[in-house]
Amino acid sequence: MMLSDIIRLKDNRVSWKIPSLFDNDWVALHLSHALSPILNKPLFDIAYGSPLCAWAGGRPPRVTTTLSEEEVRTRLEAYLAVGARCAFTFSHINAGAYTDDPYCNMLLSLIEEYQGQAIVADDALARYIRRRHPALKLVCSNVRVVLDHHNGFLGQDENTYYHSLRGLYDEVVVRTEALLESGISSELQDMADHIELIVNERCARDCPYAAEHIAAMAQATASARDRDPAEPQPGCIYDQRRSKPTELVDNIYVPDERRKYLADKGFTKFKIQGRGASPVWFANTLLTEILFDGDKLAGQEDMQDIITPIALLQLFNPDSEARLAIPKSGRDINRGL
Numbered sequence: 001m002m003l004s005d006i007i008r009l010k011d012n013r014v015s016w017k018i019p020s021l022f023d024n025d026w027v028a029l030h031l032s033h034a035l036s037p038i039l040n041k042p043l044f045d046i047a048y049g050s051p052l053c054a055w056a057g058g059r060p061p062r063v064t065t066t067l068s069e070e071e072v073r074t075r076l077e078a079y080l081a082v083g084a085r086c087a088f089t090f091s092h093i094n095a096g097a098y099t100d101d102p103y104c105n106m107l108l109s110l111i112e113e114y115q116g117q118a119i120v121a122d123d124a125l126a127r128y129i130r131r132r133h134p135a136l137k138l139v140c141s142n143v144r145v146v147l148d149h150h151n152g153f154l155g156q157d158e159n160t161y162y163h164s165l166r167g168l169y170d171e172v173v174v175r176t177e178a179l180l181e182s183g184i185s186s187e188l189q190d191m192a193d194h195i196e197l198i199v200n201e202r203c204a205r206d207c208p209y210a211a212e213h214i215a216a217m218a219q220a221t222a223s224a225r226d227r228d229p230a231e232p233q234p235g236c237i238y239d240q241r242r243s244k245p246t247e248l249v250d251n252i253y254v255p256d257e258r259r260k261y262l263a264d265k266g267f268t269k270f271k272i273q274g275r276g277a278s279p280v281w282f283a284n285t286l287l288t289e290i291l292f293d294g295d296k297l298a299g300q301e302d303m304q305d306i307i308t309p310i311a312l313l314q315l316f317n318p319d320s321e322a323r324l325a326i327p328k329s330g331r332d333i334n335r336g337l
Contacts, residue, residue, distance in 0.1 A: 007035060007038050007039065007291060008039070008291065008292040009039055009041075009290060009291060009292065010256065010259075010289075010290065010291065010292050011259065011260065011263055011268075012041075013263050013268050014259070014263055014268050014269075014270050015045040015046070015268060015269055015270070016043075016044040016045055016046070016270055016271075016272065016289075016290055017044070017045065017046040017047075017048055017087065017196065017269070017270070017271040017272070018044045018046070018047055018048070018271075018272050018286060019047075019048060019049060019272060019273060019274045019275040019277070019282075020047045020048075020049065020282070021047040021048055021049030021050070021075065021079075021086050021087070021088070022049045022050060022051045022061060022062060022063040022075070023049045023061075023062045023063075023275050023276065023277075024277065024279055024282040024283075025047070025075060025078070026279075027279045027282050027283050028044070028047060028282075028286070029078055029079070029082060031043055031283065031286055031287075032044060032082040032083070032084065033082055035291075036082060036083065041083075042082060042083035042084055043082075043286070043290065044084055044286070044290070045083075045084055045085070046084060046085050046086065046087050046116075046117065047079050047084055047085075047086050047087070048086070048087040048088070048089055048117075048119060048271075049061070049062075049088070049089055049275055050088045050089040050090065050107075051063040051064070051065075051066075051067050051072075051107075052064040052065075052221070052224050052225065053090075053101070053103050053104050053107065054092070054095065054098035054101040054103070054104050055090035055091075055092050055095040055098060055101070055104045055125065056089065056090065056091075056092060056221060057089060057090065057091030057092035057093065057095065057121055057141065057143055057218065057221065058089050058091045058141070058143055058217060058221075058275065059217055059220075059221075059233055059275040059276050060217065060220040060221045060224045060227065060233065060276065061221065061224055061275075062275075062276060064224050064225045064227075066103060069106055069110065072106075072107060072110055073110060076110060076114045076116070080114065085114065085115055085116050085117070086111070086114060086116040086117075087111075087116055087117035087118070087119050087139065088107060088108075088111055088116065088117070088118055088119065089119045089141070089275075090104070090118050090119060090120050090121075090125060091119055091120060091121040091141035091143045091144070092121065092122065092125075092218070092221075093121050093122055093143065093144070093147065093214075093218065094122060095120070095121070095122045095124075095125040096122045096123070096124020096125040096127075096128065097124075099124070099125060099128045108129065108132070108133060108136075109133075111133075111136060112133045112135065112136045116136075116137070117136070117137040117138070117139050117170075117171075118136060118137070118138055118139065119139045119140075119141045119173075120138055120139065120140065120141060120144075120169075121140075121141040121143045121144035121147075122144075123168060126138050126140075126168050126169065127168065130168065137170045137171070138168065138169045138170050138171075139169060139170065139171045139172070139173065139196065140165050140168075140169040140171070140172040140173060141173060142173040142174075142175070142198060143214055145172065145173060145174060145175055146175065146210050146211065146214065147211055147214060148161065149175055149210075150210065150211045158175075158178060158184055159184050159187040159188065162174060162178075162188060162191065162195075163191065166191060166194060170194065171194050171195065171196055171269070172191075172194060172195055172196070173195075173196040173197075173198065173271065174188070174195050174196070174197060176197060176198055176199075176201060176203075176252040176254065177205055177206060177252055179195075179197050179254075179258075179262055179267060180205075180252065180254070180258065181258070185262065185265060185267070186265075189265055189266060189267075192265060192266035192267045192268075193266065193268075193269075195267060195269060196269045196270070196271050197254065197262070197267060197269065197270055197271065198271045198272070198273050199253075199254040199259060199270050199271065199272065199289065200253060200254070200272050200273060200274070200285065200289055201251075201252050201253060201273055202251045202252070202253045203236070203238070203251060203252050204238050204249050204250065204251055204252075205249075205250050205251065205252055207238055208238075209237035209238050209241070212237055213234065213236070213237050216234040216237070217233070217234050219234075220233070220234050233276045272285060272286070272289055
């Protein structure tokens with residue numbers, strides 16, 4: 001039996017965007033370095049994240065030191081070597097107020113040079129990037145979409161709202177609810193190639209605390225330099241205030257059968273959430289979400305001699321030859337390269 005008979009992608013049509021950039025770089029690069037030759041294609045297509053900067057948004061960045069151009073370029077080159085591009089999460093909701101920030105503009109120039117993407121929540125920043133770097137791909141952040149949902153989609157229905165964003169953005173990270181069974185997938189099929197879907201969130205559908213959670217993460221980002229890298233991310237407010245956890249309610253995790261249905265309809269840009277996760281959680285999540293029966297492979301006794309060196313032991317061995325000069329995570333990654 002060949003390795004390619006065991007280690008397979010769930011769906012060859014799908015492109016994957018993973019939360020490893022300036023976060024779990026070391027783990028992601030190891031996995032792709034080990035598995036891509038077996039899969040005959042890159043394990044993932046885009047890595048997203050950001051160091052701490054004036055435009056950073058979403059979850060608090062793990063890298064809080066100011067990186068040199070050489071340090072940033074080293075990461076971009078490492079991902080390029082495994083067939084992946086990078087997307088920077090410039091999703092601060094008021095990032096347009098800081099368009100003259102030199103550090104952010106240095107990062108932006110490197111993104112364009114390496115044909116990456118900017119994930120943006122503020123139209124003012126998006127218009128600035130469009131003027132200065134017209135060829136750079138702009139992605140409308142899920143942060144922006146969730147906040148607009150809480151404000152009634154600016155007076156539009158959800159379908160019209162997403163179509164209106166296409167005037168400025170190349171792609172839109174839609175609310176997962178829009179592509180679930182009771183959503184509006186048929187109405188969005190004409191722009192399926194411009195839609196990204198987060199598939200592994202276990203948030204409650206239409207969570208009433210989503211905007212509050214985004215605000216908590218923005219506060220954590222603002223104080224990121226004072227936070228211990230091991231300090232937990234702002235927790236789920238729903239779980240804190242309700243008696244039944246989100247895993248047991250009608251949540252928005254997208255099961256495999258729904259993913260296949262969506263891929264059949266042309267929705268093939270899938271995104272994994274999980275910035276700030278532990279290396280073990282991150283590695284297990286990539287295996288589970290991307291690979292066929294990835295959650296079962298490591299548990300089968302007769303597969304231990306295959307899976308262990310490929311996907312587990314090498315990841316956390318600092319002497320591994322496949323290290324690719326990227327630090328592991330947490331405190332190590334804050335030291336730079």
